[in-house]
Amino acid sequence: MSTFALIAHDLVRTLGTRRVLDGVSLTAAPGQRIGLIGENGTGKSTLLRLLAGADEPDAGRVVRPPDLGFLHQEMPFEPAATITAVLDEALREARADLAELDRLSAALTDTPPDAPQYADLLVAYGDRLESAQASDAWDADRRAELTLAGLGLAALARDRTLASLSGGQRGRVALAALLVRRPAALLLDEPTNHLDDDAAAFLEAQLRALPGTVVVASHDRAFLDAVCTDLIDLDPSVGGPTRYGGTYTDYQAAKRAQRERWQRRFTEEQEEMAELRRAVEVTAHEVAPGRARRDNEKMGYGHTAGRVQNQISRRVRHAARRLDELEREQVDQPPEPLRFRAATLASTATDGILVSLRGVRVPGRLTLERLDVSATDRLLVTGPNGTGKSTLLAVLAGRLGATGELRRRRGLRVGLLAQDTVFDRPERTARETYEATVGAQRAESVPLLSLGLIGAADLDRPVGQLSVGQRRRLALALLVADPPALLLLDEPTNHLSPRLCDELEEALGAGPGAIVIASHDRWLRSRWPGRELALPTAATDAGNGTS
Incomplete structure (x- = not known):
């Protein structure tokens, strides 16, 4: 394993006509764990891609260790690849080190110490031994099993293809591969998405134990608090991106000051x-x-x-x-940050039960004996991956069939923010998408800008060019522009900036209508003001694992 620092100097990157990064520099030494934070669209994922070499800067340079690992927001493996194939690739270097050590050890045994090639063999053995020790190669296979278990994947058959897994499971397999590899520099983009509490705690412990460099873009405030030694804020400031020492809690106070x-x-x-x-x-x-002289100036x-x-x-x-x-x-005027300003998240409904479930079953995905959602409910759905949280929201929304009894109030308007944000017309701008979805009259009475979710500079950008977080913001805007009586939010803080997460949480606590949330977000859950439904692990079909 290399002990080189990861260094970026004066990086500039323009996407289309928009300069996303303008003169960004950072140095990440071994042992440092740096969190990248900032509003959606400030260039966190772009910076990670430049650091990883997955994209090239328009100006500036990056010096990186040769053994670098990068976890994208999107899956880096082919859908037909099996879990075994992914793990074999992750273990390839460790196994190669051990095989080469065996070969060199045999060669040294067979070579007289006074032979001309003996010194070269000894040097090669020492170099390979150092590499194997740095990656803990002798423990790699056992580490792979522990990592799969720690991330909640132990029950999955190793011959399962990635295409057969849920989105959350695929992300965890990719993360497991990187943790097994233990590269000198590890770059992670939203690594805690789709992780439950145990898996998130396991990941935090693994990252804190790594001797190398970690650079992570994350919305997860609890994760940033637990892992990071430094934070780099990419939001506009007087001197450009600002580096703060300490955790997310330390950063909040320093950022305000x-x-x-x-x-x-x-x-x-x-x-x-x-x-x-x-x-x-x-x-x-x-x-x-x-100029005419005044009277008191005439004397003398x-x-x-x-x-x-x-x-x-x-x-x-x-x-x-x-x-x-x-x-x-002169310094520029501080830009007005986006502030979530939706009047309400859900609309008023007459008192009583909106949705009632009895003995609901979705084979292999959900078992629920009883649930009533009232007109002013605030319900948080929790549980490990695979217990059926997303499935329950889809059933409540009427998008997924189930056996059992389900009663929904006549004429009930339901809105669902799904985990995966996909737009059918990515060539449309954010403004056009908003107007086409909510209608011209609603778009005029509730302008997209007024919600504080999309900035003026991004209104006329094609949706396909927005960041993952910005697309998530747009999807949320489409729901709250004309609030439903029952709002369903599946992992609503995924991909959102920490500040927007804070503001969204404040909006969830008060107001009319019913809101049901499924979330792994530990920060949100620790502050949740409403009731909680914990789905039991027994509802899980380990072979399916739909979250």
């Missing part, structure tokens, strides 16, 4: 420039050619005029010089 300093400096500079402009204008008038005018005029001229020059300096070096 930094924002206040920036706003204070901007305000003070604007006030000083306004005063200087007034001073230049007034004093310039005092020395204007042909010839004696003092030159001295007074020179003093005033100096004041004009000094003020003008300072004004020019400030205008050249």
Whole structure:
């Protein structure tokens, strides 16, 4: 394993007409675990791709260790690949190290110490031994089994293809492969998506134990708190991306203070420039050619005029010089951050039960004896992967059939935010998608910008060019623009920026209508104000594992 640092210098990347990264630099030394945070669309995934070599910068350079691993938000393996094939690839280098050590050991045994090639064999053996020790090659196969178990995959048959797995399971298989490999630099994009509590805790422990470098883009506030030694905020700031030492909790306080300093400096500079402009204008008038003398200036005018005029001229020059300096070096006004401003998430319904389930079964996916959702309910659905949380939401929404008794109030409007955000017309802009979905009249009365989910600069970008998090924001906007009486949210904080997660949580607590959420988000769950439905593990069909 290499012990080199991962270094990026002055990276610039433009996608289409939009400069996503502008002069970003970072150094990640072995032992450092750096979290990338910022609003959706600020370039977290783009930066990871540049660091990994999956994309090239328009300017700047990256120095990376040769053994680097990258977990994409999207699956890096072919759908036809089996779990065994993925693990074999992850174990390939460790097994090659052990095989080469056996070969070199045999060669050293058969070669006399005074032979010319003996020294070279000894050096090669030492290098290979160092590599095997760094990756803990002797324990690699056992580590693979422990990793699969830790990520909740132990029950899956090894001959299962990736295409036959759920989206969450595929992501966990890819993550397991990287943890088994133990590369010198590990780059992770939203690694805790689809992880339950035990799997997230296992991942945190594994990352803290790695001797190499970790750079991770994550919305998971509990994960950032538990893992990171540093955070890099890609949101706009006076000096560009800002690095903060410590956890997410430390960052929150420092970020607020930094924002206040920036706003204070901007305000003070604007006030000083306004005063200087007034001073230049007034004093310039005092020395204007042909200005009539005031009565109190006529006595002794010839004696003092030159001295007074020179003093005033100096004041004009000094003020003008300072004004020019400030205008050249003034800080930009802090951009107004996106703020989630939906009036309500769900609409008012008359009191009573909206949906009632009795003895509901979806074979291999869900078993639920009883559930009533009232008109003002706040229900959090929890449980390990595979217990049927997404299945329950799909049943409540009427998108999935089930046996048993299901009663839904006549005319009930239901909205579902699914885990996977897919738009049929990716060539449409965000604005066009919004208007086509909610209708022209609703789009006019509730403009997309007014919801605080999509920025003005992204309104006319094709949906297919938006980041995963921005597409998630747009999907949420389509629901809350015309709130349903029953809002169903499947992992609503996935891919969203930490700040939006905070604001969304605040909106979930109050207001009309019923809201049902399925979530692994430990930060959200620890602050949930409503009731909770914990689905039992017994409902799981381990061979299916639909979350």
